[in-house]
Structure formats: structure tokens, C-alpha cells
Amino acid sequence: MKKYVSLFLLLFLLGLPSIVYEDNxxxxxxxxxxxxxxxxxxxxxxxxxxxxxxxxxxxxxxxxxxxxxxxxxxxxxxxxxxxxxxxNPHDTNPFLLLIPIFLGALFAYVFYKKVRND
Amino acid sequence: MISSIGILLTWVGSLNLIILFFSNNKKIFQSLVRINLLIHFMLFCLLEIGLFLDDFSIYYVANHSAATTPPIYKFASLWGSLDGSILLWNFVLSIYFYLYIKFYKSTTEIYDIKIFALIILFFNGFTIFSSSPFAGCVQLASIGCQDFTLLPFQDLVISDTGRGPNPLLQNHPLMAIHPPILYLGYIGLVLPFVISTSELFNNYKDENWIKVAEKATYFPWLFLTAGITLGAAWSYEVLGWGGYWAWDPVENVSFIPWLLATAFLHSSKTQIKEQTLINWNYVLSCLMFLSVIFGTFITRSGVLISVHAFSNGNIGTYLLIGLVMFTGLFVYIGIKNVNYFKSSKKVEHLFGRSGFFVANNIVLSASALIVLIGTTYPIFYESFFSKQLTMGRSFYDILVGPLLLILIYLMVFSTRVSKVNLNLKDWLGQNQNQINLSLILSIIFTVYFNASYKFIITIFGSILLIIVISKNILIRFKKTKLQGKYWTGQISHLGVGIFAVGLIMNVTQSYSNEIIISAGDEVNFGDKEFLILSPFEEIKSEKNVINLPIKFNNKEKYASLNIFKNSSQQAISSPAVFRNIESDTYVTIKVIDEDKYKLIFRENYGIFILWLGLGISSASFLTRIRK
Known part of the structure; x- marks a missing residue:
């Protein structure tokens, strides 16, 4: 029962901003x-x-x-x-965002590979 | 006189360190470390005496203090500029050298002594060969001093009056404590560096090195957190822009070691308990200190512009040499230990304790990497494209924001994590009530604050974190006292949850308005009413202050404009802050035009909650330092 209450509340929460939020x-x-x-x-x-x-x-x-x-x-x-x-130079130059995302992901991948028992 | 004594004493200090480097006897090096601390303490006092006696034959005093400077800012002038702050740097290093010998040294080997002596010697060298806070003045400028000598007993010229500290630095007493506290944290990261390099240099290593390194990181971590927080508070109280964090390069380079140190405090635990991540822990323990030197290099060499920018000189080259040297040591010892690192066990359970720590480390280190990239972008961009680049707030918001969100959920699920995998179904079952309560609170929060999609996931995570941990604490508190490492971590995470709520409120709810008024006007801002009273001028020895009293709910506060004498810099605006739990009203004078005042009213949400969270987080660590 409680599970369904949670699910209902979660959906309600997720739908809420479309009603209450406005960009000020x-x-x-x-x-x-x-x-x-x-x-x-x-x-x-x-x-x-x-x-x-x-x-x-x-x-x-x-x-x-x-x-x-x-x-x-x-x-x-x-x-x-x-x-x-x-x-905000990254608004016109997406590479400024892509470079750190790529390096961050590469780091995470190498790290994961190193510590896992494969 | 003070100049000559200071220079001679610096030489004696370096000589002492050289002897220390070559000494092999325990008794001898223990005394030499004490003598080293004494010398650096004396140097510190000597420069303070110079500042208080207005000895303008000293280049540093003539350029960074003035006869009219109030005592507290004379005291703080010692670290108000580059040369003096290196003196403080060396003093703090010497304190840590002493603390290391007394509390942390666990081996009978002496590589640690040699590495430590070398590091202090290196930074001492800068004050001997490049620029010293005791350098005597040999040529006057129109105000202050133009040229200096690094030798003692020269014919010195004395300027009539000093130039005084940077106005920004003499506007609030927080400035007197923020830098030393930050230094105690920043420079303290030398301890794990010395411990891990010296231990692994050894062929018969003590497996306990990680425990010692972890223990030695608590103290610096606490001070780094407190120092960064005080800096943010100073920025909020003094700079008059209503914010506390600007992603300014100097802020970033204190944040990078903080992220790495926080990662290390977590990853070291898996090595202690499960012998995993040994190689990574070695890397992290060194990277913390190396990032400190790198950060000092990029912010003090003049390659970047920031509010914290000092004079440059040739400190850049010098620090770069140091960086190469210490990185070389780190790499050499790393290669030497390849076989030892192979003994590191693999992580078996991805959703067990080690798995969580791995995720935590990936997120924190990736954040550090992103902050590093954002900070150094302008340097690369300018050298490749000859164009200047500014990385503003939104770059970090876009990239670091989501990572911090992941951290919040990691903290939520790690409240009850054991060696084996977490059973999500069980977890959800156990926390059903807390989840529902958090959902209801998040809904109330969202409706009350008109929150956007971007933030409801963070809001829910933070509230859930607070509630899950609070419930655990309450149950536990009834049964026994809160003891042990587990609770240190949990209370610290509770603080992070509270901090996150304050941060979200601040980022999403704050608003501001420019209002032009005359004295006697009433101002309506939000749903509050403020009365503007007649301004008056205060004439002090170092500055003139125009105070504009503002009245709200029978409370009267001044928004003021400080105009510093002996300074070409623009006037500094000090805010009037009406504090409240939910939000502060923050008023600054922007421009005075005859009898018209252009004021900025800001409603800053969540500031109190933000400080509260940081306070709880830091305080949780106090219990750990004694052990």
C-alpha cells in the first residue's frame, strides 16, 4: 500500500513544476x-x-x-x-563543454576498469 | 635594523634545514625541527614588529602597510601580499613539520624528515634568492618604495608614509583570520604527501601508511573547509555583490585540493578495510599537495586575472620548478612501487561499501578535473588562439552541478552499506516512511517556492538525505551515544544535505532590484518596507565612510561606501544585511549622485541554512582530530 502512495506522490512531484514554475x-x-x-x-x-x-x-x-x-x-x-x-563562451563553442565531459568520462571508465575484477 | 636581522635569520633558518636534511640521528633531527619552528616563529614575529613599528625602511612594510592602518589590519598585512604570505606559508609548513614529528611519525626511517626538510628549504629559497618580506628599501617611490635589496646591512632609505594594504583587505575583520585558517588547511596537505612518498620510498614498507596518511588529512581538511567557508562569508559580507562563490580562479584552486582531500578521506577507508585502491590512494595522497602547488603557481604567476591577484615577480618560474621537482619525486616513487600496487585487491561488490567509495571517488575526482579544466582553459585558449576567454558560472553549473547531485544520492543509499551489495528492495522497504515524508515535504517545497524541473530532483534527494540520517541518529541516540567513525560520516552527510537545501533555495529563489532614492524615502521591496534615514560621513584615519542608515522592523543598519586614502582604487561598498532564517535582505549602495542614491536590494534566500549545513559538516570532524 505504502509503495503505491510513494509512487503516486513521486508522479505528483514530477508533474508539479509544469503548473507552478515560471521563469522570472x-x-x-x-x-x-x-x-x-x-x-x-x-x-x-x-x-x-x-x-x-x-x-x-x-x-x-x-x-x-x-x-x-x-x-x-x-x-x-x-x-x-x-x-x-x-x-558563457560555451553557448557558442560546444567544444568547451565536450572536452571536459569526454575527459571526465574517460577518467571514470579507466578508473572502473582498473578496480573491477575482470 | 629589522630588515637585516630578518634576512640573516632567514639564512640561518635555511642553514638549519640543510643540516636537518643531512642529519641521521633521531635526537639531533628532533631538536633541529624544533629550532626550525622557533626560527620561523621569530621571523613571523619580527615582521609583525616591523609592521607595528611602521618601519618603512622595509620594502614590504612601506608598500603594504601605512602609519594610519588600524592595528588589526597591520597584523593582517603580513599575509596581505605575496612576500609576506610566503613567510606565513613557511611558518605553517614548520608548524606541520613539528606536528608531524610529534603526532604522526610512525616509522624509524628518516626519508620523511629529508623530504619534509627539502620542501621547506625549497620555499625558504624563494625568500633568499627572489624576494623577501625583509628586503630593505633602496629607492623611494612617490608613495611607498620602488626598489629593494636582498642583502643585510645596506644603506636603506625610509619612506615617510606607507602605501597601506589593499582596501579590500582592510574592510572587514574576517580578513584577519580567513587566510591563516585557509593556509593551515591548504599547506597541511603536505602531510599526506610526505607520509606516502617517504613510506613507499622504503623497501620494507609498513602497511599502516594509509592509516597515518588518513589521520593526517583530517586536520588540514577541517581547516581547508573552514577557510573556504570563511572566504565565502568574507565575500558575502565585504565585496557587496551579494554572493559567496564566484568560481574565481583562486577560489577554484582551493576547491580542487578540497575535492581531492574529500575523495581521499573516503577512498583511504576501503584500503584500510579491504586492501583495495592502494595505487589510487597513493596517487590521491600526492595529488592533493601537488594541486596546492599547481594552484599557487597558476594564480600567483600572473597568468590569470582574479580578485585575489597579487604582484607577480618571478614566483611563477620558481613554483614551476618546484612543481616539476615534487611531481618527479611522486612519479619516481610510483614507478618503484609497481609491484606493490599490484597487490591491491579488486572491488568485488559494486553496490557494497567499496563500490560506493569508488563511485564517490570517480565523482569527486571528475569534479576536480572539470574545475581544473575550467580554470586553465583561458591560459590554453590565449596561447593557441591569442584570444582571451572567460569561463563564467554557468560552465561550472552545467558540469559540476549534476555530479554533486549524484553525490547526494550516493550519500542517501550509503546510510546502511556493508561489504556486500546493497539490496535496493530491502532498503526501500526499510525507508518507506522516510521516502513518503520526503516526497510530501518536497511537494510543499515545490509549491511554496515555485521550483523548476531542474531542481526538484535535487530538492527531493537532499530532503531524503536529511530525513533518513536524522531518523537513524534519533533511533541510535535513544539506545547509545553516537560513537565511532560511521557517525562522523553520517553527521557530516547530514550537514551536506542541509547545505544543499540552502544552496537550492539560494540559487532558485533570490531576486534583486535597483532602486533610486533620496534620504527620508520609504522603499517597498518584496513584501517588506524599509525607511531610508539621513546619511552621515565618518572620517577615519585610513578612510572616509559614507553611512546610509536603513531602518526595517525597528532594526537600523548601515549600507556604506568606503573611500580609502592613499589608494587609487574605487570606493568599496559595504552592505547592510537584515538576516533571517529563510532569507536575508541585502542592501548595497551602488552609486551616489548628489542627494540621490542608487541602491541594490537583494533578497538572498537560504544563506543561514547554507552556513548551518557547512557548520554541522565541519563540526562532525572535531571528534576525529584527537584520536
Missing amino acids: DSRYEKLSKSLLCPVCQGETLFDSPSEYADDMRGVLKEQIANGLSDEQIMNYWTLRFGERINT
Whole structure:
């Protein structure tokens, strides 16, 4: 009996997000989190308290208000500040994710082979 | 004067280590290790005296302290920059050398003494040949000192006033304890390195080396955890960005040894109980220390940019030589022991104790590998494509996140694991009530917080982990006291479960808003109401502070902007934090424009729960140190 209760509860839980969840992150939040503040040390535009970042945030908000696409906005910034301003380079370059996944999997495989009695 | 004494004493210290390296008599090397500790303690005190007496004839003091610096930050200036922090590094190494002789040394062989002496000698060499915290000033800069000498008894020039520490480092007292605690953890990983290399160098090895190495890792592990946590707390309290972890390179290189040390604390147990994974344990025990040197190399050589960046000098080359040397030793001893490693037993039961430890080690080491790749990507990318690359948070979220999720479920199923395979059906049967309770709580959690798909699996796992372990503890607690290694692990896992809940809340629920106000305004943020009072300025010897009092529920706190004298750096914003169990309201001043204030209000969820979990996890280890 309890087993069925668990199963029911589990299915209910898995279905829940489709009812209750909505994505609250605004475009501004997403974009300012993926742009690096060029004068700070390793902080994003979203996080940085510097005045320079504040000016940049102003420009970014204007761009969003003018209806520019995400791609146009990222292009604008990378053209001016170089690729390093993009803190999510793996969005456009999947190799950056595939290399560590491959190496991690290789490590796991070799490790497993070594410790198993085959 | 202090400069000359310091330089001479450093030479004496190195001479002492050379004698130590060649000494074969137990009594002699025991005294020499004590003398070594005394010398490094004296060097530490000497530089502190220099800092407190404002001896600006010392290059380091002139450039990293000022007459106006408050006492606590003068004290902390010793590790505020590269040269001084190497002094602390050597002092901590010497402490560990002494502790090793007193508590951990189990053999009558002396290879351990030689390897240890060599390591300290190596780092001492840097302060003799490259840059010393006692170097005297020979040429002034406009503020502070321009050029130095590494020789004693030279004609020194004295600057009028010092440059003062980095503003970020003199903004919060946590800065005075975070680095030493972290060093005690970070550098302490030298112990397992020395123990395993020296034991395996021996042809008649004592099979107990793994027990000694494991025991010696507890202390550094605890301090590394505490140090990283304090760093996160400092970042949250001081940097004013509302976060605690940024995947900054320097954070990453403290996280890599932590992951490896955590893996080692688990894998060593299977060797002790079932003689498996002997080769892997050797690799891990050395890799911890090697990753410490590698991490110091990539973050201190100037190849990476980070909030923690120091001056570079030629420390990079020096550390690289050390890395090659110590890695060489590790590889040489590894090859020498190929036959011994073959005696390692295979893992029979994939879902038994050893199997779980294997899975744990694969996940933790793979995480370490991914963090390493993410941290070093920019270096490779720049050398191959001549373009700079920034790896932000989401890279790590995508790759490390799922691995940590696997760890949570491993912890859930390992609450009752024996040598033979776990019977899943039995496990589910025994934990039926806990599973149902966790499901109900997860549903409440999901509805209350509007959680997404990505997080419900983590939420369920974490809650299940907390409930399963809590129930075990409660039952056991009624019968007997909680004793033994098993409970150390379980309580530690309980802390991880609580931590995970806090982390999920923080990542999914936090929100923020920019608000422009004037004094006297009322601000509505979320469902809370804040009153902004009149700002006032505080003039201190080292900085001017603009305080903006904010009132909420009769509690008044200051959000402030610190403008440091003698510094070209931008003003630093200190947050006003209204703490609560569920969430903190975190207010920072972003910009002041005449009488308008641009404030950032953040609702940071789960911060208290996060610290609580980390606290429980760390505290569980306290009982293990004494044994």
C-alpha cells in the first residue's frame, strides 16, 4: 500500500513544476549575468558595484528597450571589448563543454576498469 | 635594523634545514625541527614588529602597510601580499613539520624528515634568492618604495608614509583570520604527501601508511573547509555583490585540493578495510599537495586575472620548478612501487561499501578535473588562439552541478552499506516512511517556492538525505551515544544535505532590484518596507565612510561606501544585511549622485541554512582530530 502512495506522490512531484514554475529571470538579468565587467576583476555586470559597470548596465537596458535580439546585443559588446567579455563562451563553442565531459568520462571508465575484477 | 636581522635569520633558518636534511640521528633531527619552528616563529614575529613599528625602511612594510592602518589590519598585512604570505606559508609548513614529528611519525626511517626538510628549504629559497618580506628599501617611490635589496646591512632609505594594504583587505575583520585558517588547511596537505612518498620510498614498507596518511588529512581538511567557508562569508559580507562563490580562479584552486582531500578521506577507508585502491590512494595522497602547488603557481604567476591577484615577480618560474621537482619525486616513487600496487585487491561488490567509495571517488575526482579544466582553459585558449576567454558560472553549473547531485544520492543509499551489495528492495522497504515524508515535504517545497524541473530532483534527494540520517541518529541516540567513525560520516552527510537545501533555495529563489532614492524615502521591496534615514560621513584615519542608515522592523543598519586614502582604487561598498532564517535582505549602495542614491536590494534566500549545513559538516570532524 505504502509503495503505491510513494509512487503516486513521486508522479505528483514530477508533474508539479509544469503548473507552478515560471521563469522570472528577465532578459536584462540573463544578459547582465553573462557579460563581464571589463574594468573589474572577474565580476559580471550584474554583480559589479563599479560606476563603469553602472554605465554599461544603462546601455544594456537601452538595447533591450530598443528591442535588440540577444545575439545582436552580445555582438555589440564582443566587438568592442573582445571575446573575454562573454562569460558563457560555451553557448557558442560546444567544444568547451565536450572536452571536459569526454575527459571526465574517460577518467571514470579507466578508473572502473582498473578496480573491477575482470 | 629589522630588515637585516630578518634576512640573516632567514639564512640561518635555511642553514638549519640543510643540516636537518643531512642529519641521521633521531635526537639531533628532533631538536633541529624544533629550532626550525622557533626560527620561523621569530621571523613571523619580527615582521609583525616591523609592521607595528611602521618601519618603512622595509620594502614590504612601506608598500603594504601605512602609519594610519588600524592595528588589526597591520597584523593582517603580513599575509596581505605575496612576500609576506610566503613567510606565513613557511611558518605553517614548520608548524606541520613539528606536528608531524610529534603526532604522526610512525616509522624509524628518516626519508620523511629529508623530504619534509627539502620542501621547506625549497620555499625558504624563494625568500633568499627572489624576494623577501625583509628586503630593505633602496629607492623611494612617490608613495611607498620602488626598489629593494636582498642583502643585510645596506644603506636603506625610509619612506615617510606607507602605501597601506589593499582596501579590500582592510574592510572587514574576517580578513584577519580567513587566510591563516585557509593556509593551515591548504599547506597541511603536505602531510599526506610526505607520509606516502617517504613510506613507499622504503623497501620494507609498513602497511599502516594509509592509516597515518588518513589521520593526517583530517586536520588540514577541517581547516581547508573552514577557510573556504570563511572566504565565502568574507565575500558575502565585504565585496557587496551579494554572493559567496564566484568560481574565481583562486577560489577554484582551493576547491580542487578540497575535492581531492574529500575523495581521499573516503577512498583511504576501503584500503584500510579491504586492501583495495592502494595505487589510487597513493596517487590521491600526492595529488592533493601537488594541486596546492599547481594552484599557487597558476594564480600567483600572473597568468590569470582574479580578485585575489597579487604582484607577480618571478614566483611563477620558481613554483614551476618546484612543481616539476615534487611531481618527479611522486612519479619516481610510483614507478618503484609497481609491484606493490599490484597487490591491491579488486572491488568485488559494486553496490557494497567499496563500490560506493569508488563511485564517490570517480565523482569527486571528475569534479576536480572539470574545475581544473575550467580554470586553465583561458591560459590554453590565449596561447593557441591569442584570444582571451572567460569561463563564467554557468560552465561550472552545467558540469559540476549534476555530479554533486549524484553525490547526494550516493550519500542517501550509503546510510546502511556493508561489504556486500546493497539490496535496493530491502532498503526501500526499510525507508518507506522516510521516502513518503520526503516526497510530501518536497511537494510543499515545490509549491511554496515555485521550483523548476531542474531542481526538484535535487530538492527531493537532499530532503531524503536529511530525513533518513536524522531518523537513524534519533533511533541510535535513544539506545547509545553516537560513537565511532560511521557517525562522523553520517553527521557530516547530514550537514551536506542541509547545505544543499540552502544552496537550492539560494540559487532558485533570490531576486534583486535597483532602486533610486533620496534620504527620508520609504522603499517597498518584496513584501517588506524599509525607511531610508539621513546619511552621515565618518572620517577615519585610513578612510572616509559614507553611512546610509536603513531602518526595517525597528532594526537600523548601515549600507556604506568606503573611500580609502592613499589608494587609487574605487570606493568599496559595504552592505547592510537584515538576516533571517529563510532569507536575508541585502542592501548595497551602488552609486551616489548628489542627494540621490542608487541602491541594490537583494533578497538572498537560504544563506543561514547554507552556513548551518557547512557548520554541522565541519563540526562532525572535531571528534576525529584527537584520536
